[in-house]
Amino acid sequence: MPTMTTADPSYRSRAPWWFNLAGHLLEPWVRLRREPAEPASLLQGDAPVCYVIERDGFSDALILERACRAAGLPSPMQPLPFTRRRRSVFALARRDGWLFGRNRKRSPQDPFGQLVRALEGFPDRDIQIVPVSIYVGRAPTRESGWFSVLFSENWVVVGRFRRMLAVLLNGRDTVVHFSAPVSLRAVLSEETELRPERFARKMARVMRTHFRRIRAAVIGPDLSHRRTVVDAVLNAEPVRAAITTTAARENITYAKSWERAHKMMMEIAADYSHPIVRSASFLLRNFWNKLYDGITMHHFDKARAAAPGYEVVYVPSHRSHADYLLLSYQLHASGVVVPHIAAGVNLNLPLIGPILRRCGAFFLRRSFKGNALYSVVFNEYVAQLIDRGVPMEYFIEGGRSRTGRLLAPRAGMLVMTVRAFLRAPRRPVLFQPVYIGYEKLMEGKSYIGELSGKPKEKESLVGLIRGLGVLRQRYGHVALNFGEPIELTPLLDAASSSWRETTGDPNTKPEWLSSVVDQLAEKIQVNINRAADVNPINLLALALLSTPKHAMAENDLLAQLDLFKALLEELPYSERMTLTPLTPSAIIAYGEQMNWITRVRHPLGDVLTLEGEQAVLLSYFRNNVLHLTAAAAWVACCFLNNRRMSRASVLRLGRIIYPFIQGELFLPWDAEGFGAQLQSTIDFFVRRGLLEAVGEARVLERGPGQDDGAYRLGVIARSLIQAFERYYITIAALAKNGPHAITAAELENVCTLTAQRLSLLSESLSPEFFDKALFRGFIQKLRERRVIWTDANGKLDYDSALEDMVRDARVILAREMRHAILKITGSEEKESSRNAAGAEQASAAPEQSLESPEPMNTSEELHERHVIAEHHEHERASADHPKE
Template sequence: MHNMNADSPARNRAPWWFHLASQLLEPWVRIRRDPAEPATLLQGGVPVCYVIERDGFSDALILDRACREAGLPSPMQPLSGTRRRRSVFALARRDGWLFGRSRQRAPNEPLGQLVRSLEGDAERDIQIVPVSIYVGRAPSRESGWFRVLFSENWVMVGRFRRLLALLLNGRDTVVHFSAPVSLRSVMSEAGEIRPERLVRKIARVLRTHFRRIRAAVIGPDLSHKRTVVDAVLNAEPVRNAIAASAAKENITYAKAWRKAHKLVLEIAADYSHPVVRSASFLLSNFWNKLYDGIAMHHFDKARAAAPGYEVVYVPSHRSHTDYLLMSYQLHVSGVVVPHIAAGVNLNLPGLGPILRRGGAFFLRRSFKGNALYSVVFNEYMAQLIDRGVPMEYFIEGGRSRTGRLLAPRAGLLAMTVRAFLRAPRRPVLFQPVYIGYEKLMEGKSYIGELSGKPKEKESLLGLLRGIGGVLRQRYGHVALNFGEPIELTPLLDAASGDWRAATSDPDAKPEWLNRVVDDLADRIQVNINRAADVNPINLLALALLATPKHAMAESDLLAQLELMKSLLTELPYSDRVTITPMDPAAIIAYGEQMGWIRRARHPLGDVLAADDEQAVLLSYFRNNVLHLTATAAWVACCFLNNRRMSRSSILRLGRIIYPFIQGELFLPWDAEGFAAQLQATIDFFVRRGLLESTGEGRLLERGPGQDDGAYQLKTIARSLIQAFERYYITIAALAKNGPHTITAAELENACTLTAQRLSLLNELSAPEFFDKALFRGFIQKLRERRIVWTDEAGKLDYAGALEDMVRDARVILSRDVRHSILKITGGDDKDAPKNEPPRAPAEPAPAEAAAPAPTPAPVPADAGSDDLHRRHVEAERQAHAHAPDDAGKPSL
């Protein structure tokens, strides 16, 4: 680091009035340096010359103070080895006193002096350090409303406006030091180029650098929507679409052009820096009234990966506040607010214009039947990408009503990929973001919609009424976790070695395009889940919803919370998953404070419970993190109705069921990776004493039902058991109807009705149990794996593997559950053969438990009865060990 004292005599060479002005300005300016220690960037012993973007007395004062505080050489001292009286120069200067504008100043004189000073002396060098200065980029909560009008933007203002900006926003001044550039290295690389050309080249590179930094800090210069609208309407695809529309509708080209113009205005954002800053000022107060804190994790990694890329933020979508939270947090963190794709239903009178000026652009729910709209919207997206505008959209297509990630809708992703193929000037980076809440303002409306109530239409009056009710509650903490970013170019390289050839035809749709888009969509969802935040409410929901009455003794709940935290910590799902630091006692206290659970006092020990309505709402937060416990839940499910199982059976059945769990929960592993996770989870349960390993690790056994370990396993298992019940409903309904008799849509509807009835009969607290989308996803996965397919008449046919799934379900689902499902679907109960002996008690008698069962002989891994061979009830094991192949199948 440079010694400040060595520069002191040089600093005294500045005029007396400069020092006076510096002292007068000091109380009004608070500087934040980026990086905090810029001296580490410099090479010791080499003269330093600073270059700033715009000439100005205030910028010189701020730079001098920032250098002094950082221990850097003063910009006011003469530059060693040259005739320059100052070690700083600017690329542009102001004219006029009050409202002067900038004019480009060819920096030939200062740059030429620097170049000439190095000629003839190959040992000398000069470090050129670009410095960007921003006053009032992000007004804080304490800032006055008036201050946002004088914060930093793209317009070069006069001295009077700059003075007002310093007085109003000087305490929020950012000085960004870029890495120094060796002038000697630049001259060496230039070779024989003439000095005049070299100077112009350096100036051009510096101007580009400053524009890039300014765009990254305050956003691209999109102050005039007109420029984007004109570019869209003048694009060749849009002109062709206008001509086609005119011919099709038999109208003039001018009239068709006006229709296109109206469509662009309906779509386009009208980004305004003052509005963004004003919204930031308002939202800081709003968030403080609403939330106890907003945390961002792994944001530094995301910011470090972004430079040089067109960044597309792709968050999970759980609330209307997602839009505002993301934009607000990015803005206050020093990153430009992205343009956000919003549903046209939010383009409400009064609200729509504000959202537009905050960066929102609007799209219709469907493009079908409007070719002109489709072309115009695609071109608008292409213009944003071509201009390097960061974007944000939700690939789920709407807010999740269940807490799970929804199946992606890849329309906007496809538009983004095609826009990049058309003009691959800047690589595209997709940034997944997990947004986690502890309470949702839309929670009750979600439950109503899942129960069959129609979705309420958005209106300004409804919004105002909702805000009034929202502000009377507290919603805990919010977490924004930034996941592993995904680069588009490597995906294209893997799909096609000559993908760049597709850029020559803007209308081309290569055969590999859909595959790339689908792969990209799945990776985004997987990476969102890999960045989950586990908050106290998630953990309470996982534990309490696994009990029949949503209640647990306090001692049991403490033990279950400790087990879950240990599981997530010792077997990390991803290095980007974050877990609440609260201990189990603090988690329970927090749940009571938030009103999620209540305490029932009792002499034998307090009981913690969630009321019925709260339990339904808690299912949302359990589903947020269900994927994190999927592996543990599968292992535990294997011991719900079995006392003993072989390790190989757990792995074999796990490989069969995994594609369906993976598709529903967006799990990150391949089949072998999942098997490895299962092995690690089994070992964890053995270490914790929940399972006992015998037979050289081949056999696993849990304790009796009254054992604490068995209780904990059952609690973990029940978080996933409803998924298997849905799977069984689907295959039972299909088997009941038989092949070639029912379409996929009819099966989906039948399954939904069956699940609704089962939910009513059993008072389930999980509305997503009968979510039609989950049945649709399972049926689609059956079709992808060719277990089910569509015949020529559009009806479903299936393979024998479906019958194997019915038989395997007996390992996981209890007889009562299976019979209840078959009774509703109307299936013939061949799952319980007439000659089957009475079922033994769920747990063996004490005498039987004391005498260990004989170790069964090994059986082949693919044996059809392997899933029954380890049954803990000896009578049933003997009855099924050598059952015929068709045993246990529903009637076909």
């Protein structure tokens, strides 16, 4: 919005000389911005105009007079026709005192009563009432000082002295908001039954509500008084019932039970303070400049355009403690209301906790189990925030990801949000996913320790002070990508056409609620991943971590980076994914600058390598974007240990494995969509010369092992191969124990120990290889697919589908890795007998090609074998009769 200062030359001010003199003295200190830019277009007809401002003040009158002069509007200082009023402006509230001021409301009969009486008996008269909101210092600029932040606009009614300081310090950022005029005659004709006194009181209430709504849109909801929210929660019917139940169950007085609930609320509730938020923003600006080289936001304009009219819930990925501050700071700096953030009670530290609380953080315990009163109090607090239209932010992963992948969602906060909306669906809810991408993490080394088995260090003020040393480092760039927003109402409509009939009951929990929440959680994680930012560190991690010694010749690394960039550009994962514009050579230079990679000089060509624990740290950033190359990695995996394979086999095996990698990486496609993505990826590899399509494009073939194309395919494949190795560990351990012999928890423990043992024997495995959560997710997906199930005794049972998965794994995994897994799990004897049986069959049958070691028992598979056999025959004929 441009600044508007040009005066209308035809404007005639009726103000006294001393008022005009004060306006000239104030003019250098104030720069106005009108909303809308041309408010004169809002006026209707020639009826006299009366301005209504929210709060009384000399500076507000001066600002209004100047804004009207610049916009060509009637002067607020002229007498109002038909009335005895000497001015065409009045305020709903006055200030008393010079320093702090108290809000004293006028009697409604004063202004509105006079206007109503002026129209009585004169049906041809009318007055246009124009509400005007004036905000001084909405958002201090980069050059603003500390006092400018303290005296910026907020909900607190201040005295004349503080208002004067606010104008002097922040007057150059003044907004004058003109609302559409209200015809007093039209309103009177609609309220013919009301007496003039009651009508005047109603008009005053309507105006106060209007000003509160405008102020909430500009500077956020009024939650500066924590006590009002606490009282509202404790007086809510569900909380009072829970207090009574607790008192009866524990045989204590109601007063003591109420005190317990009050203590819980004081532990939970935010104490939002606009001055503190602005002060924190002022401090964080310098902090981010010292810590990061830049913070960028992508697709924020789309997110801002979608938000009006919705209760917005920000649901970002959670990778660092900096996530809380980064998103709130960027939203505030962009002129958007800072959300209330759900934070773990472990962050409620001395000194730090109160600051976070005043910046909008509300605290929750890790578990509500066994504490019904706390659960009811917290649920009611969330419901109050939603009912008041307060934007919120929480992390559905439940905690920070130690591996770089998105964690399986925990639906607690989502359930509370959905139930709060069902209880009072006044404003539709919009979930805004946000992907947060880093180039280096402050918590990197602690994550490695936790993945290696060390207990998580408890947050403390001493630990925070001890960790300030990390602030001496630089952490590169940070990206905040706003994903596709998700509306709650369409999900509810799809689940039940009668969901609106369940509203109003705070205890409502319909049968379809769990499925809606699960769909919502899955969609949030998918949309976060769809908004991924691919930075130079991600690409270096994808390439270097897929080599045995985490080292590559510079020419090979340049080619591999170029291949990854081409893949992501030609087959974009989604329209909201962003990719670094740096060239491969610039990416390498940047990695060296960030001290991620080391250059080893050599006469035959430089080598880029990772030293020490850099490889382990870098695995975090590979996992950030692993989902983007999942389809390409699967196709490449099929040729890791096979020279040739039919296109149909690649697609068939891909459809089998897809549900499991989809659950682990939150991929966006259905089965058909993934098949189409595989087809496009195969075509891409053929265009790039990494695969050759033969036999009427039904057979795919890679070059020999020493070929450059085969090498690059292998690098892509190894980014995902560890997932298949984990899957093989699970099914091998289950097969070794047999049906009805082991529970899901016991299988999870066995798999974790096996993976830990295997990682000790292999230097190339990353720390998340033995992450228990990944095994838990795979076991759960096997149960969902009915590959395994729980019997009456809680033990796991399975059928022949598990044997099929073992057979398919032989196509992908190398013989050495399979034997190592089988040896640790104790399944080697069973595999040896299976191989012996296979050898006997092979001696009585023609040799099968490498790409199809599984038995051929369908017409489709027989056709695939026939196509490959024809190709082999053609190769032999070409070898016998070479071309001239």
